[in-house]
Amino acid sequence: AENSNKRPANGLPEGQPVAKKLRGLPETYVLPPNVIVMRETMQTRGMFTIIRDEKTTHQDFVFYFDRLSRLLIEEALSYLPAEEVDVMTPTGEAYPGIRWTRNLCGVPIIRAGEAFEIALRGILRDCVIGKILIQRDEETTLPKLFYSKLPKDISERTVLLLDPMLATGGSAKAAIQVLIDSGVAEDSIMFINLVSCPEGLQAIYEAYPKVCVVTGEVDRQLNERAYIMPGLGDAGDRYMGTE
Ligand code: PRP
Ligand code: URA
Numbered sequence: 001a002e003n004s005n006k007r008p009a010n011g012l013p014e015g016q017p018v019a020k021k022l023r024g025l026p027e028t029y030v031l032p033p034n035v036i037v038m039r040e041t042m043q044t045r046g047m048f049t050i051i052r053d054e055k056t057t058h059q060d061f062v063f064y065f066d067r068l069s070r071l072l073i074e075e076a077l078s079y080l081p082a083e084e085v086d087v088m089t090p091t092g093e094a095y096p097g098i099r100w101t102r103n104l105c106g107v108p109i110i111r112a113g114e115a116f117e118i119a120l121r122g123i124l125r126d127c128v129i130g131k132i133l134i135q136r137d138e139e140t141t142l143p144k145l146f147y148s149k150l151p152k153d154i155s156e157r158t159v160l161l162l163d164p165m166l167a168t169g170g171s172a173k174a175a176i177q178v179l180i181d182s183g184v185a186e187d188s189i190m191f192i193n194l195v196s197c198p199e200g201l202q203a204i205y206e207a208y209p210k211v212c213v214v215t216g217e218v219d220r221q222l223n224e225r226a227y228i229m230p231g232l233g234d235a236g237d238r239y240m241g242t243e
Pocket of ligand 1 (some may be wrong): 027105109110111112113134135136141143163164166167168169170171174200226234235236237
């Protein structure tokens, strides 16, 4: 069986500078080893351009966010543990394939993480979905846990933890701790986000090095209000239309 944390992605050798792939970061920047960056194409760049543009309408934001998040989740799923299996095709010849070995559970961090649900349900039929409600205090920027509801057998599943933005990492770390307290092994958690930054990636790696982080793009840095720069503003507000 393959390791669920198999990496690196994108042909990037582990521990090498990735400045060519990640615009705006210092040439010396090295991704933490638990991070996978989504494969970049002209389509993904075009869609990131639209969702980052402050002039983009609510309708377009939702449409392109949904398209991008589908690609992002597909990318994350390609790192799931699998085993080899042969199937017989109608021609009478065997096909040497693979099948996945673990059941999944999607866990969006409410509210913005729920924006991934359309993509998740479009990819995984009868997907089990838990919820964790964490809100960042806008004054202190610290995360606060309000609610969680997870399936009873969550410890036997690989968990796809979903939140579009990884800023300080406070919300994601609090959510990861809720999962671990519920019996999920650290290396059975994949944290999936669309936009991240070095500060948040480092914070997750230091606290939970076995959590695999799959990110769409890595931005330059946080500003003084702990917003990602250049980022896309408040993802929850832009997706839900509450700006
Ligand atoms: C945003 C975002 C993440 C968090 C990231 O949520 O969706 O959950 O901030 O920041 P952090 O890495 O510094 O914790 P917010 O609390 O603004 O709530 P929302 O989902 O309602 O927009
Ligand atoms: N949450 C967001 O939605 N955007 C940021 O830039 C930081 C936190």
